[in-house]
Amino acid sequence: MKAKSKEKRLALLQAALAVVTEKGYFATKVDDVARRAGVAKGTVYLYFKDKPAIYIGLVDWLLEQALAVTAQVIARSTSPRQTLDELFTTWSSGVMSNPGVLALLSMENMHQDNTLMKRFKKYVLPHIVELQDAVAGVMKQGIEQGEFRPADPRAAATMYLGAFRAELLAAANRPRTPRAVESVKELFLFGLLADGKGRETPTDKEH
Amino acid sequence: MKAKSKEKRLALLQAALAVVTEKGYFATKVDDVARRAGVAKGTVYLYFKDKPAIYIGLVDWLLEQALAVTAQVIARSTSPRQTLDELFTTWSSGVMSNPGVLALLSMENMHQDNTLMKRFKKYVLPHIVELQDAVAGVMKQGIEQGEFRPADPRAAATMYLGAFRAELLAAANRPRTPRAVESVKELFLFGLLADGKGRETPTDKEH
DNA sequence: CTAAAATGACTGACCAGTCAGTTTCCTCGA
């Protein structure tokens, strides 16, 4: 099982990525992955314990990339606001460039299978939380620096990621207009309400 | 196939809802649905052509409810802003009360199977668009009435639904705090930026 | 020449969908 090269494993992951984003996890046969990588089915099992392990390996790899890219954007940009802007663009042109990938990262999807779900919680979820934390960190910094309003950083992160996701999926149906992306970003920053509608009373929680 | 009662069909759908939201579509065996409804597997096939048909029937039924509830909220509430507020609450306490249901309605999930995907596009997607349109209508009205800023109603609807979804899923992991829900709503309305950060220049699209 | 790597035919488990047989329900004539 612990076969020679890391490279071959990577090649298999790339093949898996291609097939799985195209057909989805459940419709993907191990043999499909093997063929796409140009090897026989047996070979796949030299590098991965079983089918779920391919999935876990794949998601792990993707999240690693996403985290690296995110850290890089955070490191080099000058303000939290700019960071958010760049994250949107960087993500959508890179790792998370299609709905297939998003599906891979969604827990409710993996809910479809028990083994998968267990391993997802154990191995993948922590990394997703890490990503959320990274974004929440940006929010926190922005708030502290006074660029953002006082708000719950986690809620803001959740919403930012949700908006990203929704936009990406919407774009999969209709052709993607840069305008729509801008609209979403802009709404996130400025909110929906017209000016003077009570922005100064964000504390009246109970109605 | 066209067996007697609508009621029995409904009972089967209810059973399917219970099992599918619990285990996911792919992990659900037709026999599970039958057992849950207290009938034999064969009976299921008197009411549904095949397994995908159960799924389609289920989602159709759910969306019908969601649309009805949404229309009702829109009809009785006094302002677009209040409508949005109530939609959030109504949805999460009713039809879309758990992540399992959300998974059922997500296209990327159904991407997992080809037959399912085809039928999803044909039968389900139009209803989802209808729901998005209903929300976009609220946005449009709010904008026209001056309660909301000029913005793309569709983008705003996409984002609103995305925020709802993200919050609901987040709540599935950590216990749901009313505070988090409020945070999300509030962020959606007011945006993240601190006051005086350029709200009056939403037209500088190119950076 | 040998060991590591790769192969792909094979097997066992699983399950959607079928259908011959059984039960339930209804109708109608005595």
Added chain:
DNA sequence: TCGAGGAAACTGACTGGTCAGTCATTTTAG
């Protein structure tokens, strides 16, 4: 009121196809 008979509803054992995972055999590399 009863029950005979027929139809509609229901049943669940069975079948055919699919596929994850195995492993005896072959290929490659050193």
